[in-house]
Every structure is written in structure tokens, then in C-alpha cells.
Amino acid sequence: MADVSRAYASLDLTHVIYDASSHLSLLLALLTLSPILLMPAYAVLAVQTRELTIINMWAGQLLSEVLNLVVKHIVKEERPADSELRLNGYGFPSSHSQYMGFFAMFLYCHMFFRHRFASTGYPILDQLFRVVVYVGITAWTGVVAYSRLHLQYHAHHQVYWGLGIGAALAVVQYTFTEYLPVRFPNSICGRARTAVLANPISSWLGIRDGWAVYSDGGRDAEWRMWKEKWDAQRRAASDKRQN
Numbered sequence: 001m002a003d004v005s006r007a008y009a010s011l012d013l014t015h016v017i018y019d020a021s022s023h024l025s026l027l028l029a030l031l032t033l034s035p036i037l038l039m040p041a042y043a044v045l046a047v048q049t050r051e052l053t054i055i056n057m058w059a060g061q062l063l064s065e066v067l068n069l070v071v072k073h074i075v076k077e078e079r080p081a082d083s084e085l086r087l088n089g090y091g092f093p094s095s096h097s098q099y100m101g102f103f104a105m106f107l108y109c110h111m112f113f114r115h116r117f118a119s120t121g122y123p124i125l126d127q128l129f130r131v132v133v134y135v136g137i138t139a140w141t142g143v144v145a146y147s148r149l150h151l152q153y154h155a156h157h158q159v160y161w162g163l164g165i166g167a168a169l170a171v172v173q174y175t176f177t178e179y180l181p182v183r184f185p186n187s188i189c190g191r192a193r194t195a196v197l198a199n200p201i202s203s204w205l206g207i208r209d210g211w212a213v214y215s216d217g218g219r220d221a222e223w224r225m226w227k228e229k230w231d232a233q234r235r236a237a238s239d240k241r242q243n
Contacts, residue, residue: 018151028147035099035144050206051217052197053114053178057106060173064102064166068095071165080155094154094162100141101166107137109174114182116215182212 018029042058045051077092111133119126145163148154154162181193196202197209210217 016151025151028143028150031143032096032147032151032153034140035096035103038099038103049210050208052193052207052209053110053211053217055207056173056177057110060106060170060177061099061102063173064098064169065095067165067169068093068098068162077158079158080152091154092158092161093165094145094148094159096148097145097154097159097162098166100144101163102170103166104137104141105167105170106174108134109171110178113174113179114211114215115217118216118220 016029016032019025038061042054042061045054046058071093072090072095075092076090079089079091111130117126117129117133120129141163145159148159149156176189177193180187180189182190184190185194193209197207210219214221
């Protein structure tokens with residue numbers, strides 16, 4: 001006999017209810033989960049690259065989630081009353097929308113102020129590629145936000161406020177931790193960033209700021225270094241076979 005005294009609940013983080021008769025609903029249910037994939041992506045990039053900017057963005061993303069939880073429990077606004085779903089938790093602001101708002105705005109700021117992709121040699125193609133990246137980020141953010149409306153998880157204002165709070169938090173964090181330290185290295189923000197990079201613990205961990213040296217964060221220089229050594233190994237192997 002089942003123990004009726006136990007209380008069971010659904011893990012809303014990965015549990016999405018959708019209209020099984022609609023292919024669009026299924027697609028949006030899958031896309032609405034996509035922000036969850038960003039967390040392991042942050043972890044992998046932070047460990048692999050040791051880039052301070054990526055670690056900083058990851059920390060801001062976590063801070064945004066904490067802020068969202070705090071605001072939800074302060075405002076205590078329910079999810080849409082006309083929703084056909086019986087959902088747990090508060091709805092204001094939308095955490096998924098806030099997540100994507102922060103993600104998109106931080107990347108916008110970074111690409112506008114610091115990051116430059118390696119040039120193709122054709123300025124028109126370079127600019128076109130940047131536009132495609134901007135559009136792609138915007139489209140992803142918009143689809144995730146729309147999915148929260150379509151799936152009836154949030155009302156319009158809950159989604160809009162989520163996007164706005166996330167974007168505002170990203171602008172504030174980027175300004176004080178990335179923009180000001182680079183523009184004004186002798187300011188409090190600049191000295192703080194230098195201290196983070198120059199201390200023995202960061203040196204031991206291999207933390208770096210690739211964009212302080214390379215416009216693309218060092219991606220092109222690393223590739224060229226690899227290509228040069230790889231070509232040298234191939235030539236050496238070829239010479240050895242010939243001899």
C-alpha cells in the first residue's frame with residue numbers, strides 16, 4: 001500500500017507541460033529548457049579557458065538567479081490566473097526571461113566594447129558576421145521569452161519584467177567589472193580587477209584576461225600557434241619517412 005503521508009512534487013526546473021497535439025508547443029517546450037544548458041557551458045568554458053570575463057559572466061548569471069528568487073518571494077505574484085495549468089511557485093518575474101535577458105545583454109556589451117572577431121579580410125563579411133551573431137542571440141532570447149507565454153507559464157508583464165531586470169543587471173555588472181576597469185585602469189574598479197588577475201591564487205589557477213591583450217580574446221593567436229606547430233610536426237614526419 002502506498003504511503004499517503006508522503007508529499008510528492010515535480011521538479012519544475014526540467015519539467016515542462018505542453019500541448020501534446022501541437023508540434024509548435026513541443027518545439028517551444030524544448031527551447032524553453034535551453035537556458036539550463038548554459039550553466040554546464042559556463043562551467044566548461046571557465047575551466048577550459050580560465051578567462052576572467054567568462055567567470056565574471058557566470059557569477060553574474062548566478063547572482064541574477066538569486067535575485068530572481070528573492071524578488072519572487074517578496075512580490076509573491078501568482079502565475080496567470082487564466083492558465084489551464086496548475087503550476088507551483090510564483091510567476092513574477094519570469095526566471096527564464098531574466099536569465100536570457102542577462103545572458104543576451106552581457107554578450108551585447110562585450111561584443112560592442114571589447115570583443116572583435118578575427119577578420120576574414122573582407123570588412124563587409126566581418127560586419128555581416130557580427131550582425132548574424134547579434135540577431136542569433138536576440139532570436140534565441142525572444143523565442144525563450146515567447147515560450148513562457150505560449151506555454152502559459154507567465155503573463156506578459158512577468159516576462160517583460162524578467163527580461164528588463166536581467167538586462168539591467170547585466171549592464172550594471174558589465175559596466176563596473178569590465179568596461180570601467182578597461183577604460184580607467186587606475187580607478188577603484190580597475191585596481192580591483194588588476195588585483196584579481198595579479199594575485200598568487202589567480203596565477204596558480206591560470207586565470208587570465210585574454211581581451212586585455214587580444215581583441216578576440218586570443219582565439220586567433222592560439223589557433224595560429226597550434227597551426228604552426230602542427231605544420232612543423234607534419235613536415236618533420238614527412239622528412240623522416242623520406243629518409
